[in-house]
Amino acid sequence: MNTNHPEPSEEDHGKVVAAPRVHRLWAWIFPALAAAAGAWLLWSNWTSKGPEIQVHFTEAPGIQSGKTVLIYRGVTSGNVTGVSLNKGMDGVLVTIRLKAFASDLASEGTDFWIDQPVISLQQTTGLDSIIQGNSIQARMGAGASTTTFKGLSRAPLTPLDSPSLEISLRAPSIPFLGRGAPVYHKGVAVGLVRNKKIDKSGGTSLQVIIDKEHAHLVLDTSRFWILPATSLQFSARGASLDIAGLAALIQGGIAFDAFAPDGKPVEDHADFELAPQEFSARADGPRFKITFENAQGLLAGETRITYLGQPVGYIETLQVDSQRKLVDATARLEASFSPLLTSDSKFTLIRPSVSLRGVSGLETLISGAMIALESEGQGEPALQFVGNVGTEGIPQDGGVIVDVQAENLPNLDAGAPVYHRGLVAGEVLEKRMGEGEIPILKIQIHQEFQAALRTNSRFWRVAATSVSAGPGMLEAKIQGLSALLDGGIAFDAFEEPGNPASGTDNFQLFDSETAARAISEPIRIAFKNGQGLLAGKTALRYLGLPVGLVDSIRTTNGRVEVTARVNSGYEFLRRKGSIFAIVQAQVSLQGLTGLETILSGVYIECIPGTGSFTDGLFLGQSSSEPELLEREGLEIRITSQKTAIRAGAPIIYRDMTVGEITKKTLSADGKEIELTAVIDRKYQSLLRTNSHFWDAGGVEASIGFIKLKVKSQTLIAPDGKVAFANPSDPGDPVKPGHVFLLSDKPLK
Amino acid sequence: MTDATRLELSRALVVAGLILYVPANIMPVMIMTVAGEVAPLTVMGGVQELYDSGLAPVAAVVFVASIMIPFLKLIGLSWLMLMHGSDQLPRERTTLLRVLHQIGTWSMIDIFLLGVLVAVGQLGILASVEAQAGGLFFAAVLLCSLFAADLYQPRMIWQLASP
Numbered sequence: 063m064n065t066n067h068p069e070p071s072e073e074d075h076g077k078v079v080a081a082p083r084v085h086r087l088w089a090w091i092f093p094a095l096a097a098a099a100g101a102w103l104l105w106s107n108w109t110s111k112g113p114e115i116q117v118h119f120t121e122a123p124g125i126q127s128g129k130t131v132l133i134y135r136g137v138t139s140g141n142v143t144g145v146s147l148n149k150g151m152d153g154v155l156v157t158i159r160l161k162a163f164a165s166d167l168a169s170e171g172t173d174f175w176i177d178q179p180v181i182s183l184q185q186t187t188g189l190d191s192i193i194q195g196n197s198i199q200a201r202m203g204a205g206a207s208t209t210t211f212k213g214l215s216r217a218p219l220t221p222l223d224s225p226s227l228e229i230s231l232r233a234p235s236i237p238f239l240g241r242g243a244p245v246y247h248k249g250v251a252v253g254l255v256r257n258k259k260i261d262k263s264g265g266t267s268l269q270v271i272i273d274k275e276h277a278h279l280v281l282d283t284s285r286f287w288i289l290p291a292t293s294l295q296f297s298a299r300g301a302s303l304d305i306a307g308l309a310a311l312i313q314g315g316i317a318f319d320a321f322a323p324d325g326k327p328v329e330d331h332a333d334f335e336l337a338p339q340e341f342s343a344r345a346d347g348p349r350f351k352i353t354f355e356n357a358q359g360l361l362a363g364e365t366r367i368t369y370l371g372q373p374v375g376y377i378e379t380l381q382v383d384s385q386r387k388l389v390d391a392t393a394r395l396e397a398s399f400s401p402l403l404t405s406d407s408k409f410t411l412i413r414p415s416v417s418l419r420g421v422s423g424l425e426t427l428i429s430g431a432m433i434a435l436e437s438e439g440q441g442e443p444a445l446q447f448v449g450n451v452g453t454e455g456i457p458q459d460g461g462v463i464v465d466v467q468a469e470n471l472p473n474l475d476a477g478a479p480v481y482h483r484g485l486v487a488g489e490v491l492e493k494r495m496g497e498g499e500i501p502i503l504k505i506q507i508h509q510e511f512q513a514a515l516r517t518n519s520r521f522w523r524v525a526a527t528s529v530s531a532g533p534g535m536l537e538a539k540i541q542g543l544s545a546l547l548d549g550g551i552a553f554d555a556f557e558e559p560g561n562p563a564s565g566t567d568n569f570q571l572f573d574s575e576t577a578a579r580a581i582s583e584p585i586r587i588a589f590k591n592g593q594g595l596l597a598g599k600t601a602l603r604y605l606g607l608p609v610g611l612v613d614s615i616r617t618t619n620g621r622v623e624v625t626a627r628v629n630s631g632y633e634f635l636r637r638k639g640s641i642f643a644i645v646q647a648q649v650s651l652q653g654l655t656g657l658e659t660i661l662s663g664v665y666i667e668c669i670p671g672t673g674s675f676t677d678g679l680f681l682g683q684s685s686s687e688p689e690l691l692e693r694e695g696l697e698i699r700i701t702s703q704k705t706a707i708r709a710g711a712p713i714i715y716r717d718m719t720v721g722e723i724t725k726k727t728l729s730a731d732g733k734e735i736e737l738t739a740v741i742d743r744k745y746q747s748l749l750r751t752n753s754h755f756w757d758a759g760g761v762e763a764s765i766g767f768i769k770l771k772v773k774s775q776t777l778i779a780p781d782g783k784v785a786f787a788n789p790s791d792p793g794d795p796v797k798p799g800h801v802f803l804l805s806d807k808p809l810k
Numbered sequence: 811m812t813d814a815t816r817l818e819l820s821r822a823l824v825v826a827g828l829i830l831y832v833p834a835n836i837m838p839v840m841i842m843t844v845a846g847e848v849a850p851l852t853v854m855g856g857v858q859e860l861y862d863s864g865l866a867p868v869a870a871v872v873f874v875a876s877i878m879i880p881f882l883k884l885i886g887l888s889w890l891m892l893m894h895g896s897d898q899l900p901r902e903r904t905t906l907l908r909v910l911h912q913i914g915t916w917s918m919i920d921i922f923l924l925g926v927l928v929a930v931g932q933l934g935i936l937a938s939v940e941a942q943a944g945g946l947f948f949a950a951v952l953l954c955s956l957f958a959a960d961l962y963q964p965r966m967i968w969q970l971a972s973p
Contacts, residue, residue: 089815089822092954096826099950100833103943129849 112165114143115158117174117198119213122154124196125176132158132167133177134200139164142198156213158198171203175214218256227277228256229328231268231286231316233336239288239314245270246289246317252276255316268336270316280318281325286336287343289315321346322397338363345375347400349392350445352377352409352433357389359413359431367393367409369435374399377433391449393433404441409449410434461488462512464563466503466521466551467496468571480505481524481552487511490551503571505551515553518560521571522578524550556581557630573598580611580627585635587642587666589682592622594646594664601665602626602642604635609668624682626666639671643683695721696746698796700737700755700784701729702804707757711781713739714758720745723784737804739784749786752793754809755802758785813966817894820961824887827954831884834951835877837944840924844937852944853877853920876920879913880948883955886910890962904964914956921949 124130125145132140144157160167177199201218236258245253253272260266272280316336321344337343342363354360360377367375375395382389395403413431433449480488488507496502507515551571556579563569572578577598594600595615602610610628617623628635646664666682700723713721721741729736741749786802787809838850851859853876860869886906893903924945931939 089819090825092819092822093826093829096829096950096954099947100829103833103837103947 110162112140112160112162113168113207113209115140115160115168115209115211117156117158117211117213118148119154119156119174119176120152120215122156122176123178125154125156125198127157130197132160132164132174132198132200134164134167134202137164139167139200156198166207167200167202168209169203169207170205172205172211173201173203173214173218174211175199175217177217227253227272227274227280227328228330229270229272229280229332229334231270231334231336232265233267233288233338234265236266236268236288236336239268239316244315245272246315247276247279248319250276252279268316278327280328280332281320282328282332283320283322283325283346284318284328284334285321285343285346286316286318286334287340288336288338289317319343341366341373342376342378342394344396345394347375347395347397348403348445349378349394350403350447352391352393352447352449354389354391354411354449354451355387356451357382357391357411360389360391360411360433361431362391365431365433367395367433367435369399369402369437373432374402374435395435401443402435402437402439403444403447404437404439405444406441407435407437407444407447409447410436411449411451413451461506461508462515462563463491463504463506464515464567464569465496466505466569466571467500468503468523469500469573479550480507481550482507482511482514483554485511487514487553503551513562514555515563516555516560517563517567518557519553519555519563519569520578520581521551521553521569522575523571523573524552524575554578574611576601576608576611577613577627579629580613581630582610582628582633582636583677584613584625584627585610585680586678587624587626587680587682588618589622589624589644592617592624592644594644595622595624595666596663600663602628602635602668603645603665604632604668604670608665609635612666623679624666628668633675635668635670636675636677637671638673638676638678640673640680641667641669641671641683642680643667643669695743696741696749696796697724697798698739698741698749698800698802700739700802700804701734702737702757703734705735705737705757705782705804707737707782707784707804709737709781712783713741714783714785715745715748715787718745720748723781737784747795748788749796749800750788750792750794751796751800752791753786753788753796753802754805755784755786756805756808758783758808813963813969816961816963817891817966820887820958821891823954823958823961824884824891827884827951827958828888830947830951830954831881834944834947837947838942839944839948840927840942841940842931842937843939850942853948875916876948880917880951880955883910883913883917883959884951887955887958887962890967894962894966900967903967907959907962907964907967910955910959914959917952917956918949921945921952 119125122145125142127142127145130142131138132142138161140158140160142156143159144155146155146157147153148155175198177197198213199217239255240258241255243255244251245255253270253276255268256271257269258266259269317340318334337345357380359365360380362377362380365377366373367377375393377391377393379392380389381392411431411433478490479486480490488505488511490503491506492504494502494504505521552575553569580602589595592615595612597612597615600612601608602612609632610626613625613627615622615624643666644664645667707723707726709723709726711723712719713723721739723737723739725738727736727738728734784804785808789809835853838852838855841850843849849859853872857869857873857877860866860872887910890903890907893899924941927939928941931937
């Protein structure tokens with residue numbers, strides 16, 4: 063430093079010489095650096111600041127000036143610099159200083175929302191804000207730059223990208239779908255329900271956004287339908303449980319597809335209809351009307367229209383016209399089936415019908431009523447139809463309705479089938495009490511069986527289940543499943559068919575077919591003892607076949623008087639001399655007879671007489687020997703002092719049985735035994751006045767001979783047997799009642 | 811080092827300190843994250859925070875120590891620099907210089923505290939403290955004033971005041 067100063071003199075030491083400062087300028091590098099640092103700081107601070115924007119929120123929970131940050135795609139893109147209420151006190155004005163790199167956020171269309179934790183069934187978002195505090199989130203818009211925004215009250219569904227396609231779906235009601243519900247196309251989630259709203263006119267609609275990459279799938283022919291959260295469907299194939307994915311499990315979803323071939327992509331904000339189900343979505347043909355007199359079972363939006371058994375459409379709405387007393391159904395078909403709507407189309411409402419005639423439309427029991435469409439596809443196109451209400455296969459009109467009276471109607475009810483020769487010919491329409499406390503069944507006979515119903519037709523009850531037993535048979539009859547439950551009615555004409563019946567004819571209902579068949583005038587028979595006889599049950603038999611029925615039993619004058627009827631064609635039993643005998647089981651030492659009656663009950667064996675027709679009282683017999691009654695032929699008598707021969711013993715002629723002992727009695731004076739014998743008609747010419755009768759079966763006689771004359775017949779014929787032979791010069795033929803002597807020994 | 815150089819350097823450092831004082835107070839010295847809440851704190855902000863949380867005495871201490879004293883030190887040094895060469899109040903100026911020198915011993919306490927906070931206050935997600943550029947500036951201010959006070963010797967007051 064001294065070198066730079068002029069050498070100061072000794073005396074001169076008060077003089078200050080200004081030192082040249084050039085050399086010390088380096089010291090000022092510090093303030094220069096400081097200024098530079100400060101300037102850089104200011105500059106960088108200034109340049110890092112983007113524009114200041116203002117966002118209006120309805121509320122701003124947890125937003126703090128100076129602390130809350132704006133986050134865009136997870137990056138802090140700005141700071142809240144001011145929070146204040148707006149002038150109207152109905153909103154919050156949040157001022158945000160954007161960072162420079164995020165200044166593009168200040169453009170129209172940018173959405174701002176407050177990110178707060180949302181925990182719901184559909185989603186859980188914003189959990190980080192629990193720890194970090196609420197933040198403001200942004201989604202980039204693409205408009206011109208602006209500085210005022212309206213904040214969203216909720217986070218948008220697609221926080222990153224703005225949706226490329228937004229459409230609205232109109233529906234009369236939207237039951238459960240809500241924000242966030244997925245939208246599927248062929249099972250792929252392609253969008254979300256953004257909002258659910260009611261417009262000014264009261265219509266509900268869903269705002270749906272479709273992902274950008276799938277927007278082209280929405281065509282103007284697309285049909286949208288609701289996927290139920292969980293659907294449990296019963297069908298003829300059984301029950302099926304459909305769960306369309308876990309998200310849809312809780313909140314349901316929407317599906318769409320284009321069923322028509324040609325479609326163009328839609329513009330933003332396009333309107334679509336939202337169908338309640340897939341099948342209703344498929345039915346996108348023109349609307350048409352079907353008018354029903356009674357639409358019971360129809361459900362708007364549910365009932366399907368089937369064509370050849372396949373669902374092709376559905377009923378959209380139902381409107382009751384109270385003035386015309388009709389129901390107007392608006393229906394739609396799938397577009398491809400629309401050509402079926404012609405003037406010759408027929409619509410028939412099919413409801414489940416579990417009547418006793420059978421079960422029809424069973425599938426509708428599960429699926430609900432449906433409407434069957436029949437169409438040839440010919441005729442003029444039409445959009446207005448009259449629907450029939452029907453059950454399958456049964457003509458609705460036609461046929462004849464008659465009344466049938468009955469004493470009582472234990473288990474017959476409306477719907478019970480009416481059979482004709484095993485075919486269902488009609489049904490019981492109504493069961494009511496007629497005049498005079500007589501129950502009346504109103505019966506409809508279908509058209510094709512109308513001709514079978516004659517004025518003289520007889521109706522009888524078909525028991526639900528009948529068990530009948532006879533010798534060698536036990537038969538259980540079940541008249542089909544429907545009759546099993548309820549029984550039915552059958553009819554037939556057992557005589558020459560009468561005139562066709564009309565609706566005014568009255569009929570009587572009989573308890574059984576046997577009763578119905580017994581159509582003759584009553585035959586009255588008196589019995590000493592009516593044991594085992596049952597009115598309506600005990601049969602009349604001729605030659606073992608049932609030919610009539612005991613109608614009623616009463617006692618008069620100490621006798622049992624039975625009124626019976628015989629079937630058509632057996633009137634000849636009503637002759638003078640006819641024999642009616644009660645046949646019942648006899649178990650005795652002499653044998654077992656009438657064994658079949660143990661099962662079948664007693665019956666009355668009839669043997670026609672030869673006299674004239676009569677309406678008088680017959681005298682019945684109680685017989686244990688039915689064979690007696692059956693024998694026809696020459697009746698003779700054989701007398702003997704003493705014999706072991708009993709009734710039933712055969713009469714032998716040259717080892718041929720030609721007749722039978724039918725009765726063994728003591729003669730009037732008690733001195734001898736009188737056997738009554740019947741010789742078969744065809745053999746009666748063998749019998750002559752000089753015929754010789756002898757006891758041919760005597761066991762004792764046989765034992766006495768060493769020649770072993772024990773004949774096998776003795777075992778077979780315990781009653782013994784009687785033989786006869788004629789001498790070489792036969793006498794005259796005998797007349798009935800001729801008396802022979804029974805000899806011990808054969809004719810020599 | 812000649813007195814002239816000392817003087818020049820001292821002046822330059824005072825000027826630099828004054829410049830740096832501005833960003834040191836504007837910029838946050840640290841960012842505290844407590845329970846998710848991010849709080850960038852300037853020195854003045856810290857005082858405010860303390861005061862708001864009812865710690866007025868502490869706020870006062872921090873205010874005096876961190877804001878007033880550095881500021882007054884810079885002002886005092888600036889005054890000394892301006893008065894250099896004058897023969898007025900040499901005694902008082904000498905006392906002031908000594909006082910400023912003494913204070914300088916404690917002046918780095920803020921920075922020390924900041925260092926401790928940053929080191930200690932790392933509680934993961936619950937709380938964390940990060941030093942920010944403001945602290946650097948603040949330290950720079952303190953260093954400037956420290957060196958300026960040290961370079962300017964009391965004798966330099968007297969040398970020129972009594973030729």
